[in-house]
Amino acid sequence: MHTILKSVTKEITIGIDHPFVMIGEKINPTGRKKLAAALAEGNLDYILQLALDQAAWGADVLDVNVGVPGIDEVSVVKKVVELIASATDLPLCLDSANTDVLAAGLAAAKGKPLVNSVSGETKKLETVLPLVKDRGAAVIGLTMDDNGIPRTPEERVAVAEKILEHAVRKGIPAEDVVIDPLVLTVGSDSKAALVTLLTIELLRKSLGVNINVGASNVSFGLPERPTVNAAFLTLCIQAGATCAITDSAKLGQTVRAADLLLGRDANSMRYLKYFRLAEKLREAEATEAG
Amino acid sequence: MHTILKSVTKEITIGIDHPFVMIGEKINPTGRKKLAAALAEGNLDYILQLALDQAAWGADVLDVNVGVPGIDEVSVVKKVVELIASATDLPLCLDSANTDVLAAGLAAAKGKPLVNSVSGETKKLETVLPLVKDRGAAVIGLTMDDNGIPRTPEERVAVAEKILEHAVRKGIPAEDVVIDPLVLTVGSDSKAALVTLLTIELLRKSLGVNINVGASNVSFGLPERPTVNAAFLTLCIQAGATCAITDSAKLGQTVRAADLLLGRDANSMRYLKYFRLAEKLREAEATEAG
Numbered sequence: 001m002h003t004i005l006k007s008v009t010k011e012i013t014i015g016i017d018h019p020f021v022m023i024g025e026k027i028n029p030t031g032r033k034k035l036a037a038a039l040a041e042g043n044l045d046y047i048l049q050l051a052l053d054q055a056a057w058g059a060d061v062l063d064v065n066v067g068v069p070g071i072d073e074v075s076v077v078k079k080v081v082e083l084i085a086s087a088t089d090l091p092l093c094l095d096s097a098n099t100d101v102l103a104a105g106l107a108a109a110k111g112k113p114l115v116n117s118v119s120g121e122t123k124k125l126e127t128v129l130p131l132v133k134d135r136g137a138a139v140i141g142l143t144m145d146d147n148g149i150p151r152t153p154e155e156r157v158a159v160a161e162k163i164l165e166h167a168v169r170k171g172i173p174a175e176d177v178v179i180d181p182l183v184l185t186v187g188s189d190s191k192a193a194l195v196t197l198l199t200i201e202l203l204r205k206s207l208g209v210n211i212n213v214g215a216s217n218v219s220f221g222l223p224e225r226p227t228v229n230a231a232f233l234t235l236c237i238q239a240g241a242t243c244a245i246t247d248s249a250k251l252g253q254t255v256r257a258a259d260l261l262l263g264r265d266a267n268s269m270r271y272l273k274y275f276r277l278a279e280k281l282r283e284a285e286a287t288e289a290g
Numbered sequence: 291m292h293t294i295l296k297s298v299t300k301e302i303t304i305g306i307d308h309p310f311v312m313i314g315e316k317i318n319p320t321g322r323k324k325l326a327a328a329l330a331e332g333n334l335d336y337i338l339q340l341a342l343d344q345a346a347w348g349a350d351v352l353d354v355n356v357g358v359p360g361i362d363e364v365s366v367v368k369k370v371v372e373l374i375a376s377a378t379d380l381p382l383c384l385d386s387a388n389t390d391v392l393a394a395g396l397a398a399a400k401g402k403p404l405v406n407s408v409s410g411e412t413k414k415l416e417t418v419l420p421l422v423k424d425r426g427a428a429v430i431g432l433t434m435d436d437n438g439i440p441r442t443p444e445e446r447v448a449v450a451e452k453i454l455e456h457a458v459r460k461g462i463p464a465e466d467v468v469i470d471p472l473v474l475t476v477g478s479d480s481k482a483a484l485v486t487l488l489t490i491e492l493l494r495k496s497l498g499v500n501i502n503v504g505a506s507n508v509s510f511g512l513p514e515r516p517t518v519n520a521a522f523l524t525l526c527i528q529a530g531a532t533c534a535i536t537d538s539a540k541l542g543q544t545v546r547a548a549d550l551l552l553g554r555d556a557n558s559m560r561y562l563k564y565f566r567l568a569e570k571l572r573e574a575e576a577t578e579a580g
Contacts, residue, residue, distance in 0.1 A: 142429055197552075224565055230517075234524040238528055257517050263483070263486075268477055
């Protein structure tokens with residue numbers, strides 16, 4: 001199953017027989033004070049820099065979340081979407097808990113964006129899916145519903161099925177629904193990552209859908225988080241995940257190594273290309289810093 | 291299935307329901323000029339340091355290979371085995387292509403060592419297995435035979451079955467045979483790692499044996515080898531490998547992260563303990579260097 005995202009000039013295919021897709025996570029003010037301030041002050045230069053940096057480090061798609069209390073998110077999301085489209089050729093992933101903001105982002109975005117996110121919650125299904133359908137977008141479906149996040153892989157897959165059914169009934173093609181099995185922090189529950197990995201395997205076998213993971217929550221509260229995040233993303237890719245909302249600068253090399261090791265990179269071409277890119281970017285950073 | 295290794299005072303259990311076991315790879319002169327010189331000159335201090343460093347970085351077992359052209363390996367292996375036993379409490383993995391050297395190492399080692407290695411080659415089966423049986427040791431069985439390294443997972447598993455049959459017929463318990471599915475360099479064959487991973491899955495399902503991997507060959511010739519090695523080891527652990535001949539200083543953190551993410555580390559105890567250990571060792575190294 002292939003999920004195709006588009007900007008005006010670029011098409012990105014998410015699928016198990018394609019290179020793993022990285023959705024850049026950095027344009028999201030949660031836990032990023034400098035970005036929250038930039039959004040509040042309308043400092044577009046900083047946001048532009050985040051977009052360009054992520055594109056340089058190999059992000060295939062950019063997540064856009066402008067959720068800062070007290071700002072006019074509807075007008076801000078429009079500006080940010082247009083700004084990014086003017087400076088990069090990457091498709092966007094519009095990320096908001098507010099339907100009006102999603103609608104504004106979808107109206108401003110060209111091509112075929114991804115919506116982050118719907119879930120199995122009744123209200124979300126009723127408000128988000130029509131937007132996705134009307135715009136011809138794709139959508140991330142989180143495996144949680146009105147009762148919260150289920151504990152077992154089987155229950156999470158059942159929520160995924162429910163989301164898929166609702167989407168298809170509304171006229172959204174099944175391949176435009178990317179399921180996110182959710183991951184809790186392994187520091188507070190040592191089975192948390194395992195449940196997510198088993199959910200991914202089960203989703204792959206039973207539904208064959210594309211699967212997104214958020215690859216940094218898992219290590220919350222632990223030391224040496226990059227090591228845990230790299231190992232987790234590797235495990236998710238092996239289990240069957242096909243895209244992640246992640247930090248391409250930190251995890252790009254691991255993603256390209258996993259693709260290579262899983263036999264999805266003939267002659268190591270993508271791995272070597274990424275290595276040369278990263279080497280140049282690190283040199284440039286060192287020169288600036290020095 | 292549990293493979294138990296012993297020193298005089300310590301017991302290490304290899305098994306899918308136990309923490310992943312790291313066999314320290316550094317006492318092997320292949321590609322290590324300084325160690326080759328130390329072995330040729332009888333410089334035991336350097337060898338002792340390699341043993342202590344690996345033990346400090348969390349190696350559970352130490353590989354011992356003294357193969358340097360022109361030296362009396364039989365007498366050297368005895369000295370090295372006794373030296374390590376005097377300074378650490380770790381079980382040993384005796385590593386030689388020469389049966390006389392294995393015999394001398396087995397005679398010198400206390401407890402229950404591991405022999406590295408037998409294969410499906412007729413001569414190896416006939417010469418190595420009797421030594422393993424007489425000493426009550428465990429043995430690593432490489433999935434290659436008189437025709438070389440098979441290309442498919444099924445053929446490699448068939449070689450593993452042949453080794454197991456020969457071992458059991460000679461009176462070696464099946465649980466004392468650890469299979470190594472071998473890995474070629476992914477840089478020269480982009481399916482090389484995948485074949486190894488599929489072999490691991492098939493071995494786990496069909497034979498249930500313990501599985502060892504050598505986790506650094508895979509990245510030969512590629513840049514950023516540690517990233518590839520870390521990703522590969524993570525993939526192997528998920529597929530069902532239970533031990534690796536590896537560099538505990540470089541890959542220990544990844545191994546502990548993989549155990550944690552796969553739900554084998556209640557309350558993150560081993561991960562956090564390893565992090566604190568690594569932090570202290572890095573501080574000590576920085577102090578020495580500064």
